[in-house]
Amino acid sequence: MIKSVIRPIGTIGAVLMGIILSVIAAMAEETARGGVPTDMMSSYKTIGLGSAAAVAISATVIGAAYAVGRIGSAALGAAAEKPELLTRSLLFVALAEGLAVLGFAIAMMLIQKI
16 A cells, blocks of 8 residues: 555656756756856746746646546446447546646746746
């Protein structure tokens, strides 16, 4: 029981750490190219926006994956019993996937502000 809870948390932490490290690496590359920020608030703003984008996309993708998994399995179970429900149930799967698309759009708007 505990391992089944800890494994996803460890995976989520590893993904978030990878995203944060990639933001730091991008800032280091910008500094190496000569794009030195004029003040410290500029670099804090860049880190904050990058972290906000990372949290936005990760939270929405994890939520959408959970929703699609639950709704998709229920939809296929219902379609096995009544095949005419398949089209209607795929609509709910698409609505859950729309959550990930909206998170991606928000993350892209945040990244454009950097």
